[in-house]
Structure formats: structure tokens, C-alpha cells
Amino acid sequence: DADVTQTPRNRITKTGKRIMLECSQTKGHDRMYWYRQDPGLGLRLIYYSFDVKDINKGEISDGYSVSRQAQAKFSLSLESAIPNQTALYFCATSDAGQPQHFGDGTRLSIL
Amino acid sequence: EDKVVQSPLSLVVHEGDTVTLNCSYEVTNFRSLLWYKQEKKAPTFLFMLTSSGIEKKSGRLSSILDKKELFSILNITATQTGDSAIYLCAVSQPDTGNQFYFGTGTSLTVIP
Numbered sequence: 747d748a749d750v751t752q753t754p755r756n757r758i759t760k761t762g763k764r765i766m767l768e769c770s771q772t773k774g775h776d777r778m779y780w781y782r783q784d785p786g787l788g789l790r791l792i793y794y795s796f797d798v799k800d801i802n803k804g805e806i807s808d809g810y811s812v813s814r815q816a817q818a819k820f821s822l823s824l825e826s827a828i829p830n831q832t833a834l835y836f837c838a839t840s841d842a843g844q845p846q847h848f849g850d851g852t853r854l855s856i857l
Numbered sequence: 858e859d860k861v862v863q864s865p866l867s868l869v870v871h872e873g874d875t876v877t878l879n880c881s882y883e884v885t886n887f888r889s890l891l892w893y894k895q896e897k898k899a900p901t902f903l904f905m906l907t908s909s910g911i912e913k914k915s916g917r918l919s920s921i922l923d924k925k926e927l928f929s930i931l932n933i934t935a936t937q938t939g940d941s942a943i944y945l946c947a948v949s950q951p952d953t954g955n956q957f958y959f960g961t962g963t964s965l966t967v968i969p
Contacts, residue, residue, distance in 0.1 A: 750899075779957075788961035789900075789945065836899065843949070845891055846957065848899035 749773045752837050752849035759827055760857050767822045767852050769837030777840045778820040780812060782833040789836065795820055827856045863946050863960035871968050874936050878963045880946030881928040890922055890929050893945040895962070900945055936967045
């Protein structure tokens with residue numbers, strides 16, 4: 747089983763729909779992150795959480811929200827999806843000062 | 858503004874060639890520099906570098922950091938088709954604010 751699991755793996759939806767991407771981990775890490783990856787732009791941080799009661803905006807948080815339901819679960823929501831949110835989304839986890847471990851990604855297409 | 862710049866953006870080589878990938882950075886606070894390999898799915902961790910001049914090595918891959926000149930290189934010798942991937946460089950900061958900054962990556966293609 748994967749240490750960092752993202753669901754769904756692929757999603758196609760329409761503009762204006764609410765979407766939730768979920769991430770769960772079995773690594774026991776306190777820190778969890780959501781990134782999006784676009785061609786030519788690399789990985790950009792959306793939100794991050796250092797523990798269950800800690801939520802922080804990353805560099806591109808507009809249009810997104812997150813929920814840290816438990817140490818092992820961190821979900822990303824798009825309240826009203828728009829086409830420029832089409833991207834590959836990654837969840838990652840880490841311990842303080844240690845490399846991040848990534849999920850396999852969710853490919854999201856918004857029509 | 859903090860940033861991480863990788864070069865070249867893409868590279869095509871033949872099996873057996875040696876390649877050098879570059880990563881330069883400008884961050885306010887620096888803790889470590891990390892290299893990841895991304896094939897079709899998740900980026901996977903290669904190296905974490907914290908000290909200048911100390912080479913990290915794993916098989917045909919090696920990496921070194923220069924904290925004075927603010928850059929790192931990733932070398933791959935005797936390349937194989939399985940080395941084809943995007944190589945990502947990231948810089949981590951101490952525990953305040955955004956902890957990791959990623960470069961845009963270098964896309965490496967190894968031709969048989």
C-alpha cells in the first residue's frame with residue numbers, strides 16, 4: 747500500500763462545481779501539503795499544515811480551501827471550479843526538516 | 858523574491874552519456890537543498906544537501922552543493938533510458954512560512 751494516498755486519481759468536471767480532493771497518509775508525519783503542478787511552472791504550494799490545528803496559505807491559495815480532519819488526512823476543496831484550475835495536484839507529507847513524500851497525484855480537468 | 862532556477866529546461870542525450878543538471882537559488886533563509894526524480898507519477902526523493910562541498914552519491918547519481926555561490930549540480934553518469942524523467946530541485950527553509958520552494962524542473966530524455 748502507498749504511504750501517501752490521493753483520491754480520486756483522475757477527475758473531469760464542469761465549471762462551477764464543488765470538488766474535493768482527498769489525501770491520507772500512513773507515515774505518521776505531522777506536516778502535510780497540497781501542491782499543483784502545471785507545465786513550465788513546476789510545483790506551487792497551495793496550502794500546508796504543520797499539525798491538526800494549524801492551516802497556512804501557500805503562494806496560490808485563492809480559490810482553494812483545505813481541511814485537516816486528522817493527523818493522517820488533509821483534503822483540498824475547490825468551492826467553484828474554474829478552467830484555469832485544471833492541473834495535476836499532489837499531496838505531500840514530511841517530518842520537520844526532512845524530505846517530502848508525495849502521493850501519486852490527482853489529474854483534474856475542468857471544462 | 859525567493860526563487861529556485863533550474864537549467865537546462867530540457868535535455869536529450871544518448872545512452873552512456875554523462876549529464877549535469879543545475880540548480881541555483883535565492884532564498885532569504887536556507888536549510889537544505891533537495892533533488893527529486895519525477896517519472897509519470899509522484900516525485901521521488903534523491904538527495905538532501907545541507908553542507909557545501911560534500912558530495913552525496915547513489916550509484917550513477919551524485920550531487921554537490923555550493924552555499925557560497927548558491928547552487929547545486931546533479932550528475933548522472935553512464936545514462937540509461939530509465940533515467941528519463943523530470944528532475945526537480947527544491948530548497949527548504951527553517952520552520953517559518955513556506956518551507957519548500959521548487960524549481961520548474963529539467964526534463965531529461967535518454968535515447969537508446
